[in-house]
Amino acid sequence: MTEAVLSVDKLSAFYGKLCAVRDASFEIGKGETVCVIGPNGAGKTSLLKALSGTLSKTTGVVRYRGQVAAGLSPEARVRRGLIHVPEGRQVFASMTVEENIELGAYARRVGNLSGEIESALRLFPRLMERRKQLAGTLSGGEQQMLAMARAVIGHPQLLMLDEPSMGVAPIMVAEIYKQVQALREQGVTILLVEQNARIALGNSDRALVIASGEIRHQARSSELLKDGAVAGLVFGH
Amino acid sequence: MFQQVVISGITVGAIYALIAIGFTIVFSTVRVVNFAHGEFVMVGGLLYAWLTIVQQIPLALAIPLAIAACVVVAWLSYELCLAGMNKDNHIAQVMVTLGLGVTIKGLAQVFIGKDTQFPPSFSSGSPLMLGSMSISQQSIWIVGSLAVLLGLLWAVMQKTRIGKGMRAVAINHYAAVLMGISPKRAAIIAFVFAGLIGGAAGALLSPVASAHYDNGMFLGIKGFAAAILGGLGHPIGALVGGLILGLVESLTAGYLSSAYKDAVSLVLLLAILLFRPQGLLGRALPNKL
Ligand SMILES: Nc1ncnc2c1ncn2[C@@H]1O[C@H](COP(=O)(O)OP(=O)(O)OP(=O)(O)O)[C@@H](O)[C@H]1O
Ligand SMILES: [Mg+2]
Numbered sequence: 001m002t003e004a005v006l007s008v009d010k011l012s013a014f015y016g017k018l019c020a021v022r023d024a025s026f027e028i029g030k031g032e033t034v035c036v037i038g039p040n041g042a043g044k045t046s047l048l049k050a051l052s053g054t055l056s057k058t059t060g061v062v063r064y065r066g067q068v069a070a071g072l073s074p075e076a077r078v079r080r081g082l083i084h085v086p087e088g089r090q091v092f093a094s095m096t097v098e099e100n101i102e103l104g105a106y107a108r109r110v111g112n113l114s115g116e117i118e119s120a121l122r123l124f125p126r127l128m129e130r131r132k133q134l135a136g137t138l139s140g141g142e143q144q145m146l147a148m149a150r151a152v153i154g155h156p157q158l159l160m161l162d163e164p165s166m167g168v169a170p171i172m173v174a175e176i177y178k179q180v181q182a183l184r185e186q187g188v189t190i191l192l193v194e195q196n197a198r199i200a201l202g203n204s205d206r207a208l209v210i211a212s213g214e215i216r217h218q219a220r221s222s223e224l225l226k227d228g229a230v231a232g233l234v235f236g237h
Numbered sequence: 238m239f240q241q242v243v244i245s246g247i248t249v250g251a252i253y254a255l256i257a258i259g260f261t262i263v264f265s266t267v268r269v270v271n272f273a274h275g276e277f278v279m280v281g282g283l284l285y286a287w288l289t290i291v292q293q294i295p296l297a298l299a300i301p302l303a304i305a306a307c308v309v310v311a312w313l314s315y316e317l318c319l320a321g322m323n324k325d326n327h328i329a330q331v332m333v334t335l336g337l338g339v340t341i342k343g344l345a346q347v348f349i350g351k352d353t354q355f356p357p358s359f360s361s362g363s364p365l366m367l368g369s370m371s372i373s374q375q376s377i378w379i380v381g382s383l384a385v386l387l388g389l390l391w392a393v394m395q396k397t398r399i400g401k402g403m404r405a406v407a408i409n410h411y412a413a414v415l416m417g418i419s420p421k422r423a424a425i426i427a428f429v430f431a432g433l434i435g436g437a438a439g440a441l442l443s444p445v446a447s448a449h450y451d452n453g454m455f456l457g458i459k460g461f462a463a464a465i466l467g468g469l470g471h472p473i474g475a476l477v478g479g480l481i482l483g484l485v486e487s488l489t490a491g492y493l494s495s496a497y498k499d500a501v502s503l504v505l506l507l508a509i510l511l512f513r514p515q516g517l518l519g520r521a522l523p524n525k526l
Contacts, residue, residue, distance in 0.1 A: 079417055102401070
């Protein structure tokens with residue numbers, strides 16, 4: 001593995017006393033796409049929140065681009081290119097598509113964004129057509145596209161995607177994953193959370209299988225796709 | 238007479254609107270109803286009076302100084318009292334702002350005094366005559382300031398990076414954090430605006446209604462009522478709520494009796510809360526996730 005963008009050592013994360021992630025250890029190399037798969041309530045979202053710093057009650061050590069993350073606020077992490085596209089998209093409902101995208105570049109402090117907003121809109125033609133529309137009026141799939149475009153304009157070094165296919169029509173899932181692939185080809189490091197294991201394994205280099213807050217298994221995605229026994233563990237049959 | 242009543246209603250309403258904006262901007266970014274806000278307004282008026290009457294400082298200096306002091310008071314209020322609190326404990330936050338209000342009032346009483354002061358108008362000169370109506374110079378200052386401050390606020394919120402960030406925090410706090418926006422910074426700026434606009438409201442009002450350390454609660458309640466009336470969290474709502482409240486009070490005082498004006502505005506407020514709890518311009522909270 002080349003230099004690690006993210007290295008996680010015995011990370012646990014808590015909501016009050018409830019432990020949602022327990023002793024997770026893994027690394028992500030530069031340019032790698034790693035997926036996290038596991039059932040409902042396994043702790044996938046909590047893991048991403050711990051990494052983005054929005055779930056702050058944690059133990060263990062996270063290093064992001066060589067720096068210990070514990071002292072970094074969520075804002076500081078975003079400024080360093082650690083970008084988290086949250087579960088349920090979380091677009092700014094009463095702002096327009098364009099304004100949402102513009103906010104994706106907030107941490108970069110660049111003056112004129114109009115050119116970059118154009119290229120972000122160009123990723124998804126449906127967004128281009130709806131650029132002046134309020135984000136809250138978009139369909140689920142369109143909102144997911146917006147969340148992706150908003151992340152891309154932030155120039156992610158490590159992009160964390162939480163269930164981009166959830167509640168999205170299959171055609172739009174394909175469109176969204178086309179852009180995930182494009183980002184992979186550009187060398188963006190990605191941590192992808194999906195409940196849909198087939199999609200996740202088909203779009204990643206390696207996989208972490210998580211259940212009850214613990215990482216149960218780490219393997220190459222291609223192997224997991226072939227391996228019947230592990231497929232049982234993953235797909236739950 | 239009707240025209241004169243309307244003019245006085247608009248003047249008072251403009252003050253209520255200025256106070257309401259402070260409630261609204263803090264509520265939308267920090268999710269706290271700041272019950273100390275009326276005291277910011279009181280401090281603006283009292284300091285303006287103290288600077289002009291006791292210290293004999295020229296108006297052109299006294300006005301910005303009084304407002305700047307209010308900004309500092311508002312900023313310190315946030316920094317010392319609210320910044321470190323658990324943001325989900327709303328009851329505790331409300332209690333803290335109430336305590337803060339009492340503290341500011343006490344400090345004003347001790348350091349500036351208990352006397353009622355009558356500071357000078359911003360400009361001396363005869364009232365403007367429009368037909369049979371006479372509009373005092375201070376009324377023009379009040380309404381003009383409302384227009385300028387609202388315009389300024391609008392420009393900051395729509396056009397600047399920091400303003401867009403504040404709107405983002407107001408709309409979706411979690412997503413705003415994920416964009417790298419600091420909610421704490423947004424909160425500080427919200428309080429700075431509340432201090433600025435509240436202090437200006439206090440200074441503008443004091444030549445008309447005098448300045449006294451005990452005025453804060455009353456002014457706060459009026460501004461809060463205006464904010465609720467228009468829709469808390471909605472800047473245009475603050476304007477509309479303030480003007481309606483001012484006009485209703487003025488019409489009641491003019492045609493019924495000034496003894497009823499608070500009662501009538503209270504009934505209006507109750508009716509709104511009953512039939513349109515989100516306020517006139519506020520949108521109903523969506524129930525969907
Ligand atoms: N805000 C919260 N407060 C308390 N407990 C929480 C909170 N969010 C999640 N949990 C708990 O933490 C555990 C892990 O939840 P998490 O959302 O991380 O799972 P997940 O793998 O993302 O599930 P899903 O596939 O449904 O999105 C669950 O037991 C859940 O009930
Ligand atoms: Mg989840």
